[in-house]
Amino acid sequence: MANSETVTSTSNTVGGEYQVFLSFRGPDTRLPFTNILHQALVDAGIRVFIDDVGLQPGEKISNLLQVIDNCKFYIPIFSKDYASSHWCLDKLAKMVENTSKHKEDGKEKVILPIFYDVKPKDVKLQTPLYKDVISNLEQEMEDREHKFSSENIKTWRESLVEVGGIKGWEVEKHLSPLKLIQAIVDEVVAKLETKRRRVTGDFIGMEDQIANIKKLLDIDSDDVQFIGIYGMGGIGKTTLANTIFNELCPRFGKNCSFLDDVRETAKNKNIVKLQEKLLSDISYSRVVQNIANIDQGIDTIEATICNKKMLIVLDDVDEANQILQLIGEKSLHGGSRILVTTRNKNVLTSRKFKYEFKDYEMMGLIGKDALKLFSRHAFNEDSPPADYCAFSKGIVDTTCGLPLALQAIGSSLFGKKREIWEEWLERLQKTPHEDVLAKLKISYDALHQNEKQIFLDIACYFAGENKTNPMYVWKDCNLYPEDAMDVLMNRCMIKELDNNSLWMHDQFRDLGRKIAREERIGLWDEDDIIHELRSTEIKESVQALNLPWNDLPWNDFDRDMTVTSEQIKRFPRMRFLSLSNVTYRGDFTGCLSELKWIRLHYYHYSTIGSCNQHLEATNLLHLENVVVVNLCGIEITKDVLDSLIKGARKLTVLTITLNTLISETPTFPEYSNLKKLTIESFESLMKIDCSIGKLRWLTDLSFEHCGSIEKLPEQIGELQNLQCLCLSQCFRLIELPASVSKIKSLTKLDVSLTKIMKLPDTIGELSNLSSLNVIGTPIVEMPSTMSKFRQLQRLNMSCCHKIQELPKLPISLTTLRLSSDSLQTVPNLSYLTNIVELLLSDGYEDMFGVQDRSDLIYKYEDRDPSNEFQTGDLGWIGSLTKLSKLIVCFTNVRAPTTELGSLSLLKELNLQGQDLPTFEHLPSNLIVLKLYETGGKQVHLDGLPPSEKETPFLPTSLGKSEENKVSEQLDVQSLDVLESSERSRIQDCRSSESLVCQPEEPGCNGLQAPELIDHWRGALLFPSYQKTLVQFILSGFHEVQDIQFVTPFESLEEMYVKKCFSLKSLGGLSNSKNLKRLKIRRCPSLQVVEGIDELEFLQSLNIDRCGSAERIVDASSSKIPNKCSIRITRSGELPDCGYTYDTWESYREKIFYGTKQVSDFETEATDSETEMEDSLKKTGQENKEKKRKRKTESAKQQGRKRRKLRKKVWVHLFRPIISLCRTRKMKNRKERARQSAKEQGKN
DSSP: OOOOOTTTTTGGGGGSSSOOOEEEEEHHHHIIIIIHHHHHHHHHTEEEEOOOSSSOTOHHHHHHHHHHOSSSSEEEEOOGGGGGOHHHHHHHHHHHHHHHHHHHHHHEEEEEEEESOOOOOHHHHOOOOHHHHHHHHHHHHHSSSSSSOHHHHHHHHHHHHHHTSOOOEEEGGOOOOHHHHHHHHHHHHHHHHOOOOOOOOOSSHHHHHHHHHHHHOOOTTOOOEEEEEEETTTTSSSHHHHHHHHHHHHHHHOOEEEOOHHHHHHHOOHHHHHHHHHHHHTTOOOOOOOOSSHHHHHHHHHHHHHHHHOOEEEEEEOOOOHHHHHSSSSOOOTTTTEEESSSOOOOOOOOOOOOOOEEEOOOOOOOHHHHHHHHHHSSSSSOOOGGGGHHHHHHHHHTTTTTTHHHHHHHTTTTTOHHHHHHHHHHHHSSSOHHHHHHHHHHHSSSHHHHHHHHHHHIIIITTTTSSHHHHHHTTTTOOOHHHHHHHHTTOEEEEETTTBBOOOHHHHHHHHHHHHHTEEESSHHHHHHHHHHOSSOOOSEEEEOGGGGGGGGGTTOEEEEEEHHHTOOOOOEEEEEEEEEESSSSSSTTTTOOOOEEEOOEEEEETTTEEOOOOOOTTTTSSSSEEEEEEEEOOHHHHHHHHHOOOOTEEEEEEESSOOOSBBOOTTTTTOEEEEEEEEEOOOOOOGGGGGTTTTTEEEOOTOOOOOOOOOOGGGOTTOEEEEETTTTTTTOOOOOGGGGGOOEEEEEEEEEEOOOOGGGGGGGOOOEEEOTTTTTOOSSSSSGGGTTTTEEOOOOEEEOOOOOOOOOOSSEEEEEEOOOOOOOOOOOOTTOOOHHHHHHSSSSSSSOGGGGOOOOGGGGGGGGGSOOOOOOOGGGGGGGGGGEEEEEESSSOHHHHHHOTOOOEEEEESSSHHHHHHHOOOOEEEEEEOBBBOOOBBBBTTTGGGOOOOOOOOOOOOSSSGGGOOOOOOOOOOOOOOSSEEEEEEESSSSSSEEEEEOOOOOTTTTTTHHHHHHHEEEEEEEEEOOEEEEEEEESSSOOOEEOOOOOOOOEEEEEOOOOOEEEOOOEEEEEEETEEESSOTTEEEEEEEGGTTOOEEEEESTTTTTTTTOTTTTTOOOOOOOOOOOOSTSOOTTTSSSHHHHHHHHHHHHHHHHHHHOOOOOOOOHHHHHHHHHHHHHHHHHHHHHHHHHHHHHHHHHHHHHHHHHHHHHHHHHHHHHHHHHHHHHHHHHHHHHHHHHHO
């Protein structure tokens, strides 16, 4: 009898539940072969229909045929009497029919014949065995009417011949039937892909990730490889692992296992179940081994897999011990691959592992891939419909590329109305999708209490800030931050960036804030803070009030909020207090006993230049347990400061800025724990007390912008732990004490913009110095001991105009900036082979790098001829093979165009003032190319491969000239745009009258196209494959009259057009539909801008001083988003925003209102009734006009205040630089006057 479980269920399982149809002649093969084969297939997890000679009682033939139709594999077992059964032959004919039929529709079905006690030639009717049987059946057909027909006989013969020709298994050729059965099962399993993992249809943006994992796996190697994929929850680790597993399974046969949800299973103490599943997977046995405990399971696994080439995936592991329990500690067979996914990178580093993990961080989706995944869930399409494109992109931006968020939010919005989409977008911009946070909260719940506290602190207060100060606070709170930070980073919940700042994914930040809000741990919203301050309840849970000044809107800078000691007493567990622009009143004795961090910032319009906020509260700074104090804009006396330093014994970080009352630092106690002391912008500070040498733990000391300090005490050399010393903008400081050279721990020294003329000769003893900044100082020469700085990596000598030559520099340098108008020759720096960034200049560039020449403080025409180079050579540049950024600003020096081709790592090249011959070769990885005032006729970029042939925008023209500079380039014939470039710039071009940005057409060679010659004097040719341009700047096209974009730039997000004084029209902006920011400034002739109406993703539009502007946008049909920021000023007939920013929604009303106003004034009355109407209208209009003027005047007054503040900030920050520049310029003029007088005297 057939297996009862299988056969009796046939009538109920005629759909697609069976995978294999097993056909045989029962009396021949039932025992033992067929039963063993059937059981082996079932044990391997295969659904098998086992057939007998005929149907069971009550079954219908149609049911059996349907089972055959739905099976994918057919296994006929041919025995000696197989052909004697017309039932067997009928089913065989049906199998053959199905395999032939489904070859055409792609649903391939396979026959796997087994020749039990016959040979293939018997089945192919080449011997009498089956041939005679068929003949006998043919004879029976004549004797028995209607049993079968001649057509049946013909079909059976054809079927036997076809199947007999299929390669199968001959039982007689195998000594061990059991091994043969195992081979058959292996073949079926491989073809059925029974272990194939289900991968979501949203397989998007993972091609590169898969390629990277495959490279790590090195599948052709016989070594054992352990690969760890780590990343935050929901980022796609499991999907990636499933895909890799599916691709590799065929290489490992039955020796594959994928264990899901290891973390969750282990949490329920079911590791033994995972061990049993692993053993079941690699043995094809449904009979689970009886494993008593974990140790027995480890022993069994080790004994089983040690001699097999294995592929094992452990998904979502959160402890290293779980890997050991599932893999064991013994050696694995060569060629084995173990793949682990985890949220915690730390689990991959256990010392108990016999093999080292290769780790790989899983990254989120970006750009089009993120939008595509979202669209598939929201629209069942690869891209959003046109009218939902803006919504979709806005929502995608809130997910930061997290696949889990994209899927969950997209699915929730499927089929929803437009109004619901608007609500969702607004809500998501404020708070993320709840289901996503629930998923991410799994990582949070797994943290220890101290780790949770640090996670919440970063999410609420410290994301984006330097980690140093928070670490001091966490250490004092016994939160063990070093270990906790390591845990958070390994679980991808935070990252530490190169500048030591803390980064947190937006989803995790929102999760942390949601938790903090629910548990009432901290407050950072202004309305919530005000509400809680006004409440009379005691807030035991609130530990932080945080409203930093940079979160305040502009109109809040004038608001004065008062907080009393009685209100603060209601927060007895306050750890962190940071409220900007707040006046504190009352006696705070005992109010802040648990406070660890206080930040008092006061910014008022009158604050810049003179701090006027005096500390009115009593004992506010009597803080026994405080660790970090930051005061800005608060006037305190020396006594208050002295009391703070002596009373706060745990004080570690003290930062005070903007003070006019303190002329001398307080006396520092020996017991002080200060590690960071910053005293900045103290106008009256003249003396630093010698007790500063007692701060033995001090690592960072800054007296930046203390313009009255003339010298430092010798005791500063006693700071043996000092690492960073900043004296920038101490304008009266003339020398460093010799004792500075005793600070062996010093790594960073900044004396920029001081009057120091010479560094101590002993400074070479600072063996750990890694950064030295002497920018803007009157230093005549650098110490001869410079080469002793074995650790020096960054040296900045910009605007050091007394320096004539350089000593030998240390070869450890990676960044060097040298700018001096006294240089007599170009220094040969070929020995600095570690240089990555290099600036060399004769002093006529901007202090902060080469900028728009028309904006420079020093004009090119101010150059002193006596200081021009007599000699110079840059041929040695080619030896600096590590260069990534090169800026060279010299006159009368040939640009090293040939040598540049060897700089394979160079990404940014900036040349100014050089004699520029034809470029023969450019670096293959060049991203940014900027040429300023360079002499030369042609620039050929033939050195770049076709896929990279791009350069920043430069003008081209057909005019002829022999001594043009790039600012007047007339014969540039081969200019494209770097495919990988993200920024392009055209500056100071005066020759072109028209600028056309168009695709490069086949057969068009540069500017030789007739239509360009006939119609345009200038053109920019972009290759059709240009895809990645993000920022586009046009500056100084003084003669150009028309700019047109005639090719799509879908990647373009920012566009600036300025100082194109003859420009009349700008068109084709609709070809850059993804443009987010558009700025047009100082184009006084500009009349028309076309295409702005189509910019549905525009976020900011700024038009300034375009006095001829007539038509910019059609307010009635524009697709510009309502929330787009608009600022249009002094631009022709366009409504003026004054000094404020409007939204497009409000600015559109101004346009409509202005149109109506003109219409009223142009109407003329013809009779008294009409005149009366017009009079009333005019009166109403005048009232509206007065009201509008009042609003405009009010807005202008607010704008003037803001402008005044910005101006004060600018003057405050750059006054010393401007002063230095003016002094230098006057000196140059006097020098030229003296030279001129001498010349006249000689004559």
